[in-house]
Structure formats: structure tokens, C-alpha cells
Amino acid sequence: MEYLEIKGGRALSGTVRISGAKNAALPMLAATLLAGGSFEIHQVPDLQDVRTFLQLLKELGVEIERTRDSTLVIDSSKLDSFEAPYDLVRRMRASVLVLSPLVARLGRARVSLPGGCAIGARPIDFHLKGLELMGAKLEIREGFVEARAKRLKGAHIYFDIPSVTGTENLMMAACLAKGNTVLENAAKEPEVVALGKMLQDMGAKIKGLGTDTIVVQGTTDLRPVSCTIIPDRIEAGTYLMAAGAAGGELVIENCVPEHLETVIIKLKAAGLKIKVIDADKLKVKRRGRLRSVDIKTQPYPGFPTDLQAQIMVLMATAGRLSVITETIFENRFMHVAELKRLGADIRVEGRSAIVKGVKHLYGAPVMATDLRASASLVLAGLAAKGTTVVQGLEHLDRGYEKMDEKLLSVGARIRRIGDN
Numbered sequence: 001m002e003y004l005e006i007k008g009g010r011a012l013s014g015t016v017r018i019s020g021a022k023n024a025a026l027p028m029l030a031a032t033l034l035a036g037g038s039f040e041i042h043q044v045p046d047l048q049d050v051r052t053f054l055q056l057l058k059e060l061g062v063e064i065e066r067t068r069d070s071t072l073v074i075d076s077s078k079l080d081s082f083e084a085p086y087d088l089v090r091r092m093r094a095s096v097l098v099l100s101p102l103v104a105r106l107g108r109a110r111v112s113l114p115g116g117c118a119i120g121a122r123p124i125d126f127h128l129k130g131l132e133l134m135g136a137k138l139e140i141r142e143g144f145v146e147a148r149a150k151r152l153k154g155a156h157i158y159f160d161i162p163s164v165t166g167t168e169n170l171m172m173a174a175c176l177a178k179g180n181t182v183l184e185n186a187a188k189e190p191e192v193v194a195l196g197k198m199l200q201d202m203g204a205k206i207k208g209l210g211t212d213t214i215v216v217q218g219t220t221d222l223r224p225v226s227c228t229i230i231p232d233r234i235e236a237g238t239y240l241m242a243a244g245a246a247g248g249e250l251v252i253e254n255c256v257p258e259h260l261e262t263v264i265i266k267l268k269a270a271g272l273k274i275k276v277i278d279a280d281k282l283k284v285k286r287r288g289r290l291r292s293v294d295i296k297t298q299p300y301p302g303f304p305t306d307l308q309a310q311i312m313v314l315m316a317t318a319g320r321l322s323v324i325t326e327t328i329f330e331n332r333f334m335h336v337a338e339l340k341r342l343g344a345d346i347r348v349e350g351r352s353a354i355v356k357g358v359k360h361l362y363g364a365p366v367m368a369t370d371l372r373a374s375a376s377l378v379l380a381g382l383a384a385k386g387t388t389v390v391q392g393l394e395h396l397d398r399g400y401e402k403m404d405e406k407l408l409s410v411g412a413r414i415r416r417i418g419d420n
């Protein structure tokens with residue numbers, strides 16, 4: 001079993017380069033199913049979730065070639081299956097993103113229902129209801145959703161909650177539907193906009209990207225394109241908070257500062273010095289003890305739920321009391337019990353965690369439970385006095401490319417130990 005050993009208390013210094021965004025790469029890889037021919041996708045992060053998704057595409061008959069280290073050439077001309085197996089979907093729920101492209105391209109899809117997830121039930125009812133409104137016949141059988149449609153037709157769809165992958169799935173479906181589709185209360189995340197821009201380059205007619213109303217005029221043919229995955233704003237936010245946890249000064253390069261506006265406002269209010277030093281570079285410095293700030297996670301452009309566990313680490317040693325409210329997922333406080341093992345003073349009341357700042361955290365063995373919780377435990381290890389051992393690295397490796405190596409390169413005392 002692999003684990004990370006972190007000796008805390010040393011300030012960081014140096015430059016961290018951000019990788020392509022996991023949550024942009026997955027829908028954009030799914031979009032290659034919409035058109036035969038050769039796509040070239042640059043800055044694809046080397047993550048477990050991406051490897052799982054590529055395995056799924058290969059099982060559908062897609063040809064994939066890795067050229068330079070982070071560029072993929074993908075050709076779905078020989079798409080010959082419409083089934084996404086349970087074993088793959090179970091491991092990576094974003095596999096549900098192949099549902100619409102398969103129905104739109106082949107008229108049929110058989111995708112395993114994703115099942116539960118550590119952070120919440122995470123149903124896909126919006127995805128399914130939207131496809132039904134577009135004329136797909138759906139059946140749930142033996143844990144699979146079977147969808148059929150000669151040709152999807154445009155529809156007016158309202159999202160009760162601005163679902164990120166729900167918007168992405170139905171936007172892809174709408175591109176090849178007959179007529180117009182309106183997606184109301186749609187998600188505005190940069191990753192949704194990035195997918196939309198790729199679809200526009202492929203010939204799709206989409207308006208309203210980045211707003212809560214997206215209008216798609218269906219077309220009959222789309223073409224393969226070359227595109228680059230946007231930098232990962234959650235990874236960038238995590239490293240801003242690594243400097244906040246460990247102290248010192250970092251340059252974060254290959255990031256998009258405007259994707260982190262709310263996060264930067266909150267971190268500055270907590271006392272971090274953050275400067276935009278270039279169109280794709282941030283400098284972050286921490287001096288002295290941070291101030292407590294309240295956080296409420298919201299859909300973009302609000303504070304991202306995917307950075308909630310990480311900022312909780314900063315609040316655990318801040319000056320006073322911070323109330324962190326998680327409005328997106330119903331069970332995203334599993335890192336609290338682990339942080340308390342390190343000496344944090346946190347009380348969960350319903351959807352809020354009351355974090356009372358303590359002077360220091362103290363190293364101990366901890367267990368990661370989900371992707372962003374694992375990142376928060378690494379940050380806590382950087383902040384804590386003594387040694388912290390983080391187990392459950394399969395969670396971390398799903399969404400962070402070489403996190404231990406990137407931290408090592410800026411002075412962290414961190415070692416990956418294990419069976420390989």
C-alpha cells in the first residue's frame with residue numbers, strides 16, 4: 001500500500017506548473033465520440049481518471065495514440081460499441097458523459113448507472129430527464145440505463161440545479177439534435193465553456209456559453225479538431241492553499257487567474273498576499289497567522305466545492321472561528337474526522353463545519369476518503385508539526401498529477417513510499 005510521509009513545518013519556495021484540468025479533459029474526450037476522424041488534444045493531464053476514461057473510449061472502439069508527453073491523437077471513426085461497462089463507470093462516474101454522444105452518434109447507448117459516491121448520492125436524473133425530453137427512449141435495466149433515439153430533437157430543458165456534467169451531457173446531445181435546444185439554469189463553470197468552445201470549433205452552433213442560458217442549434221455533421229485543455233483551476237487553488245498551509249512564497253504558472261476570482265478574494269481576506277504577475281501566473285505569499293473567514297460553496301463563479309476541504313485546513317490554524325458551509329454535496333465533510341486527528345477543532349452541524357483556529361496541527365497517520373479530502377490531508381501535513389502519513393493515495397492520484405513531486409520541487413519534505 002503506497003502512502004505519503006510528510007514532515008511539516010517547512011515554508012515552500014519556488015514555482016509550480018499547473019496541469020490541464022481533469023474536469024475539462026473528461027467532457028472534451030467524450031466529445032471526440034461525436035465525430036469520426038482524428039482529434040489532437042493537447043495538455044491532457046496524466047491522471048487515473050483520464051486513464052480510466054481513455055480505457056472506456058478504447059473499449060468503444062476509439063483509437064488513441066499518445067504523441068508528445070501530454071498530447072493525444074484520438075479517432076472515433078471505428079466506433080463499434082455503445083456500452084459503458086459497470087466496472088469502468090463504477091470507478092469513474094464521469095463516464096456517464098459518453099451517454100449523450102453515443103445516443104447522438106449511434107442512436108443507442110447502454111451505460112451503467114454510476115452508483116453512489118463517497119461525497120453524496122450524485123444522481124443523474126437531470127441527464128436522463130433531459131435526454132427523454134429530447135426524444136430518447138430510456139430504460140433502466142440490471143443497473144444500466146439503455147437509451148435509444150433515431151435522432152434526438154431539440155427541447156427546452158430547465159436544470160433544477162446547475163449541474164456541470166448534466167449541462168455538458170445535454171449540450172453534446174443538442175449539437176446533433178434536430179432543431180433548437182435551450183438549456184436553462186445551465187452550469188457556467190470554465191470547464192463547461194471549454195467544452196462548448198471545442199464543440200463550436202467542431203461546427204456546433206452554440207450561444208450563451210458562460211451564462212445560465214445556453215442555446216444550441218442542432219446540426220447534422222461535426223468535424224474533428226485540434227484543441228488544448230485549459231489549466232486546472234482546482235489544482236491551482238490547491239497550490240495557493242499549500243502556500244497558505246506551509247507558509248513561504250510560490251509562483252503558480254500556467255493558470256487562469258480569472259477562473260479563481262472568488263477563491264483569491266477569500267484567500268486575500270484570510271491574509272494571503274496574492275498577485276497576478278502575468279496573464280497565466282500568480283504569486284502567493286504567506287506571512288504570519290491567517291485570519292478566519294467564512295466560506296459557502298456555490299456553483300461557479302462562487303467558491304468551488306472542490307476547494308472546500310483545502311481551505312478548511314487553512315482555517316484550522318487561523319485566528320478565530322470560521323463557518324464553512326457546503327451547499328453542493330450532502331456528504332463532503334469526511335476530511336473533518338481526519339483533520340481532528342491532527343488536532344483541528346472542528347464541529348459539523350448539518351451542512352456547516354464550525355472551525356475554531358488552533359495554534360498548531362500535529363502530525364499523525366491519516367486516511368484519505370475522496371479526491372479533494374486527500375489533497376486537504378497533504379496540505380495539513382505541510383502545516384503540522386512533526387510527521388504525517390497520508391494513506392489512500394488512489395484518491396489523490398485520480399485528480400492530481402505528480403502532487404508529491406511538485407511539492408518536493410518547492411521544498412516540501414514529502415516522500416511517496418510504497419510497493420512500487
Ligand code: EPZ
Nearest residue numbers: 023094122123124125126127161163164165166306328329
Ligand atoms: C462536477 O460533478 C465535477 N466533476 C465535480 O468535481 C464538482 O464537484 C461538481 O461538478 C460541482 O462543481 C466533473 O466535472 C467530472 P453536478 P457533477 O452535477 O457534474 C445534483 C472533483 O473533485 N445533481 O454539478 O457530478 C448533485 O447531486 C469532482 O473533481 C442532481 O441532483 O456535479 C449535486 O448535489 C467532485 N441530479 C449538484 O446537483 C443530476 O442529474 C451538483 O452536481 C445531477 C446533479
